[in-house]
Amino acid sequence: MNSLTIFEFDKVVEAKAGAVGLAVPKRVFAWLETQSLRSNEASPGWLKPTQLNSQRAIQVTSYVGVIRAPCGYQIEVLPKTGRDTSPEQARALLIEMLKCLAGFRHIRTASADLVAERMPLLEVFIQQFLMAVGSLVKHGLRSDYVVRQDNLFALRGRLLVARQISQNLVRRDRFFTEHDEFSQDRAENRLIHTALRHVLTLCRSQESQRVARELGFVFADVPRSVDVALDIQRIRLDRGMGYYEPALDWAKLILQSLSPISGMGKHHAPSLLFPMEAVFEAYVEKHLARQLRDDFVLKAQASSQHLVAHDAQRWFRLKPDLLVKQKQTTRLVLDTKWKLLDSAKKNRREKYQLSQADFYQMYAYGHHYLDGNGDIVLIYPKTDAFAEPLPVFEFPKANGMRLWVLPFCLTKRQLMLPASPAFDVTFIQDNSNKARADNLDAVPA
Numbered sequence: 001m002n003s004l005t006i007f008e009f010d011k012v013v014e015a016k017a018g019a020v021g022l023a024v025p026k027r028v029f030a031w032l033e034t035q036s037l038r039s040n041e042a043s044p045g046w047l048k049p050t051q052l053n054s055q056r057a058i059q060v061t062s063y064v065g066v067i068r069a070p071c072g073y074q075i076e077v078l079p080k081t082g083r084d085t086s087p088e089q090a091r092a093l094l095i096e097m098l099k100c101l102a103g104f105r106h107i108r109t110a111s112a113d114l115v116a117e118r119m120p121l122l123e124v125f126i127q128q129f130l131m132a133v134g135s136l137v138k139h140g141l142r143s144d145y146v147v148r149q150d151n152l153f154a155l156r157g158r159l160l161v162a163r164q165i166s167q168n169l170v171r172r173d174r175f176f177t178e179h180d181e182f183s184q185d186r187a188e189n190r191l192i193h194t195a196l197r198h199v200l201t202l203c204r205s206q207e208s209q210r211v212a213r214e215l216g217f218v219f220a221d222v223p224r225s226v227d228v229a230l231d232i233q234r235i236r237l238d239r240g241m242g243y244y245e246p247a248l249d250w251a252k253l254i255l256q257s258l259s260p261i262s263g264m265g266k267h268h269a270p271s272l273l274f275p276m277e278a279v280f281e282a283y284v285e286k287h288l289a290r291q292l293r294d295d296f297v298l299k300a301q302a303s304s305q306h307l308v309a310h311d312a313q314r315w316f317r318l319k320p321d322l323l324v325k326q327k328q329t330t331r332l333v334l335d336t337k338w339k340l341l342d343s344a345k346k347n348r349r350e351k352y353q354l355s356q357a358d359f360y361q362m363y364a365y366g367h368h369y370l371d372g373n374g375d376i377v378l379i380y381p382k383t384d385a386f387a388e389p390l391p392v393f394e395f396p397k398a399n400g401m402r403l404w405v406l407p408f409c410l411t412k413r414q415l416m417l418p419a420s421p422a423f424d425v426t427f428i429q430d431n432s433n434k435a436r437a438d439n440l441d442a443v444p445a
Contacts, residue, residue: 002072002073002074003073003074003075003076003120004022004024004073004074004075004076005075005076005078005087006022006060006075006076006077006078007077007078007079007080007082007083007090008060008061008062008063008064008077008078008079008080008276009059009060009061009062009080010022010059010060010077011050011052011057011058011059012024012029012032012057012058012059012060012075013029013052013055013056013057013058014026014029014055014056015029019055020052020053020055021052021053021055021057024073024075025071025073027069027071028069028071028073028075029058031069031070031071032047032058032067032069033049033056033058035047036048036049036058037049045061046060046061046063046273047059047060047061048061060075060077062275062276062277062338063077063273063274063275063276064077064078064079064094064273064274064276064279065077065121065272065273065274066120066121066122066272066273067273068122068202068272074120074122076091076120076121076122077273078090078091078094079093079094079097079276080340081093081340081381081383081410091120091121091124093410093411094121094279095121095124096283097279097280097282097283097410098274098279100279100282100283100285100286100287101274101278101279101282102282121272122202122203122272123203123204123205123208125250125253125272126199126202126203126205126208126212127205127208128250129195129199129247129250129251129254130199130208130211130212130215132246132247132249132250133192133196133215133247133250134211134215135243135246135247136192136243136244136246136247137215137218139243141184141189141218141219141222142184142186142188142189142238142241142244143182143183143184143186144182144183144186145180145181145182145183146180146181146182146183146185146186147178147179147180147181148178148179148180148181149163149176149177149178150176150177150179151167151168151174151175151176152174152175152176152177153173153174153175154175155175155177156175156177156179157177157178157179157180158177158178158179159175159176159177160176160177160178163176164176184219184221184222185221185222185223187225187231187232187234187235187236188235188236188237188241188244188248189219189222190222190223190224190225190231191225191228191231191232191235191248191251191252191255192219192247192248192251193216193219193222193223193224193225194224194225194228194251194255195250195251195254195255196212196215196216196219197216197224198254198255199212199254200212200213200216202254225255228255228256232252232255235248276338277336277337277338279338280336280338280381281321281336283410283413284321284322284336284379284408284415285298285300285321285322287413287414288322288334288408288415291414291415291427291428292324292426292427292428293425293426293427293428295326295327296324296325296326296331296426297324297325297326298322298323298324298325299322299323299324299325300321300322301319301321302319302320302322302323302369303317303318303319305317305318305368305369306318306368307364307368318364318365318368318369320333320334320335320365320369321334321335321336322334322335322336323369324426330369330370330374331374331375331422331426332374332375332376332377332422332426333362333365333366333369333370333374333375333376333377334376334377334378334379335358335361335362335365335376335377335378335379336379336380336408337355337358337378337379337380338380338381339353339355339380340353340380340381340383340385340386341353341354341380341383341385341386341390341405341407342385342386343385343386343387343388343390344385352386352390352405354378354405358378359393359403362376362378362403363395363398363401363403366398366401366403367398367401370401372398372400372401373398373400373401374400374401374402374422375401375402375403375404375420375422375423376401376402376403376404377403377404377405377406378403378404378405378406379406379407379408379415380405380406380407380408381407381408381410382407382408382409382410382416383407386407387407387416388407388416389404389405389406389407389416389417389418390404390405390406392404392418392420393405402422404418404420406418415427417429
């Protein structure tokens with residue numbers, strides 16, 4: 001078995017006699033351990049060393065996707081909300097959420113197909129790339145004029161006198177020229193051809209390998225990219241080349257290790273990993289805008305306010321995830337959190353599993369974006385344990401400010417709203433919010 005499916009924050013151990021838990025081969029575990037100990041500050045902590053039943057273990061943090069070891073072993077990491085459902089449902093939900101993430105808007109796979117085929121994530125993305133290239137081929141490859149220098153038997157273009165003298169002094173039948181050639185050898189085609197060759201080493205599906213080879217024949221006259229980074233800079237989509245965009249987006253992801261982060265190290269081991277906080281934020285941003293009334297707009301990543309001023313400078317920028325604005329007035333400040341709450345843990349010790357730091361953060365947002373008077377919102381994924389809005393939180397020293405903790409239904413793509421005038425004015429309401437909350441299917445925690 002060359003693959004393993006786990007969920008966020010699961011732990012894996014080395015496969016050996018007496019091993020307890022999710023086990024991977026020795027060389028894979030050694031590679032994971034090396035990755036978890038990397039000290040590069042630019043590398044996010046997507047793995048961390050830990051213990052499980054007195055065994056050395058590696059824990060995946062809040063990243064989902066595919067970890068691919070140099071030997072080809074794949075570990076598929078799915079969202080923690082799917083732990084009590086099935087890998088197929090969790091995978092389908094993740095694909096739907098990734099459609100909202102910048103760079104993955106070209107995903108066209110239906111969730112039902114994913115569940116039926118039980119296709120691993122890496123194969124899903126390879127299939128999407130091949131579909132995009134297939135669509136491009138139907139429209140036809142674009143050519144462009146490319147400057148060539150060559151020693152020809154006939155004069156073509158401009159004669160390069162210096163090179164002619166140095167190379168053809170005794171060869172009167174040759175002409176060293178510089179000329180324009182109408183060719184398919186352009187940066188866009190080179191990148192796609194290179195990506196097609198690369199996916200042949202990644203995919204395990206025989207059907208995908210067959211399609212990749214067939215598409216490769218279309219690019220037979222196009223050389224592979226020698227410098228991928230330079231060719232990416234040379235991309236120029238002329239008028240009428242919009243159909244190139246999906247294939248190029250996928251090609252860039254494939255050639256840049258398929259991932260917002262890299263687990264390559266010294267080995268060519270591309271991973272496809274996504275921070276779930278960013279995925280959830282993008283998902284909420286896209287679908288929450290549809291719930292707003294016409295005169296309200298959703299603004300993402302506001303950063304106009306700072307925490308303090310010092311010596312005529314403003315320090316510590318405050319960046320809430322979302323603002324609901326009515327013309328130039330901010331009505332709501334919202335922040336998304338990819339954490340699981342439990343409504344049953346209503347006590348001073350457990351506090352629904354809420355974070356004190358998140359409350360401090362929202363308190364600062366409310367004072368600077370709402371002048372201490374209005375509603376601030378924390379949005380968490382809806383689960384069986386957290387299916388309805390929590391009672392409002394009051395601030396004793398800021399009587400005009402209220403904090404709400406609301407669930408967002410991942411399957412229905414809706415924010416569950418409390419009974420409050422602030423939300424009645426801002427959001428499109430059903431006749432009965434409670435009835436809607438009861439009818440929506442929760443994603444089990």
